[in-house]
Amino acid sequence: MRAEIISIGDEILIGQIHNTNSVWIAQQLTLIGVEVLHMSSIADTEEAIREAFDAAQARSELIFITGGLGPTKDDITKKTFANYFKVPLVINEAVLDIVHTFFTKRGRELTEINRQQALVPEGSVVIMNFKGTAPGMWMKKDKCIFISMPGVPYEMKAMMTDTILPKIKTEFKLPAIFHKTVFTNGIGESALAELIEDWETTLRRSGIKLAYLPQPGIVKLRLSAFGENLNELQNKISLHIKSLQELIPQYIFGMEEFGEETQSLQQIVLNLLKEKKESLSIAESCTGGYLASLITSVPGASENFKGGMVPYTNEAKHLLLGVNKVIFDTVGAVSKECVIELAKNVREKFNSTYGIGISGIAGPGGGSADKPVGLVWIAVANKNKVIPIQLQFGDIRQNNIVMSSNAALNLLRKFILKESLD
């Protein structure tokens, strides 16, 4: 099954935005065994759209189109579709209902422009958009299926996940395919590659593909096997993962099978807290609220997360978290002593089972020979014990913030599991 992806919109062509939609769609299709052989970004003109459709039709069976479906005037995609398929645009009542509800809920009136969002080419299967107002469309022409979606990433992703990918899997016979991803924290991509070189060779010899998916502080390893029999593929991958677990137990913090909901590190930690009926609070300086926002991005976090503080100045660390002023004058705010105080005191203030303290130099300014940019101290405390660690990251502020937050979560995870912390 061959697919291609067409992105419509000038903002990509002038380099104003990254085409993250195409990347995500390509990932999803690759994962279910659909081959993506072409991607293009084109202007929002009838001529460009027709030309792209003609070319795509000659090459591919599944054609994914994003963009050009919003309510404003620069969007001419839908009209072009109708012309291309030689059918009129008709109001779809189900879509009109959704659009209506969307606006009523927000206490806003339905305008003529909004009403037009419910127009779809006659004969197309409508893909409902529960996250916005522009519907998606699934249109068959000769041997090709054209699938049109809005360019807004979260609307497009919801449509793909909820409707389109399941529909493709139902309607077409795809090869058996199995992916499993192993999550690691605490080791960089190239160091990890060296460490698992022999394992990787064996893996590839057995026909399993491996992809390194690095993000700040986390490297994910995705194993992919293709074949006829799903059980066989699963067994094969399980054996290789078992030997990886024996090889690098200290770095693995989770894994997932494709199709399962991704378990983020913060989700894993919140699940542990929930299981044990325990709670957490945090005092984070250099991560500036990022760790709290990671944790609270998980729905229902409030059950086990009591809250956080961002004491961004020494004054705030002293006044609000009782860090002794002597610490600032002697070892400084980026120190073992300071994060121990932060972790212990925030735990007491919020009356939680665990407390996390973080203090570091995110950069680009504030570094010194002694304490360079990227130096971070983290501590985790419960009522009996406090464990501080020191880490050295790089020069990039945002990466340092993300890596420190992930490291703190993983330190807490190990603390909870009473694992070795070496």
Add this chain to the structure above:
Amino acid sequence: MRAEIISIGDEILIGQIHNTNSVWIAQQLTLIGVEVLHMSSIADTEEAIREAFDAAQARSELIFITGGLGPTKDDITKKTFANYFKVPLVINEAVLDIVHTFFTKRGRELTEINRQQALVPEGSVVIMNFKGTAPGMWMKKDKCIFISMPGVPYEMKAMMTDTILPKIKTEFKLPAIFHKTVFTNGIGESALAELIEDWETTLRRSGIKLAYLPQPGIVKLRLSAFGENLNELQNKISLHIKSLQELIPQYIFGMEEFGEETQSLQQIVLNLLKEKKESLSIAESCTGGYLASLITSVPGASENFKGGMVPYTNEAKHLLLGVNKVIFDTVGAVSKECVIELAKNVREKFNSTYGIGISGIAGPGGGSADKPVGLVWIAVANKNKVIPIQLQFGDIRQNNIVMSSNAALNLLRKFILKESLD
């Protein structure tokens, strides 16, 4: 002058990497007045390359190609070029010298594979690669110029900046081009479109293009003008922006010219605080640390941001921020009364000029008929005054968090500027 960009390589098609090269090239071309009308990502096969070249030649005068020039076997681009242009590959001595130096410097021997990197299609102008070993090529065929570069970003960028862009500016007369983007907050895309419909019509009649670029809580409007005289274009766009400012002053929070560094809302607010030598602290419940992390994502934020609190439970709101328990029992934590207390008390605790308080229902759980998911209260306080506002967003947790944070920043911006808050 019309251009397009072709990226060769499977790693893009399976969604393993983002095509950052195309975005960067498009930005550079747009800035010098070359119009990019098509981008494509294709497989590393002779068939795909020939097809892409044929299509590009029919549309564009400048064709930029990245990828497919490395030393490994999966790179067949160069051979395909030679076949396509019906010329042989010949060794270029200058390139061979560079390749030789490159390897000698690193104490490595020059292999036959490396020597082949100096092969170029006969008759092409070689673009030297001072950052790596694969040369670039500039080839004229009929009315088209094909420019081939390596896919390694820093090699490609050096070639573009040092050689290719100057060569294009010398060899072709390019039109003047000017873009300016206006940032709005507090109004959705379709409501905005209705509000500025007449203005937009006038704008388009004068030959200026308009694009709506929506993201959660923010809609950017990009105006683009093309012509002969840059000054004229700038003046024309300035006039239209002036009339837009008169039309919707309450929604505009910033603007940028293309090529300037983007000013985020948090950056704009921090700049205002810096100018006035004032400071900020925040107490955010439903945004869970996201607002603090937005603010602290700006380097040097610590000069004017004293810190924040994430009182995620009622207990924490009471214990740490002195919110009266009566409020929870009567009007609840998501209320005007609560955010007023949060804003006033956090300001006092941190001893800052301004305090922000946020409390709402991010969802998906926690909503009721009275207080549905997406309801958010925000207050901004200084020592004399406190201003609360109520907002109703949608169903999506992450969007509600982002939109609430942006709304809070914009409320503070207006507060500081003593603007009308209606």
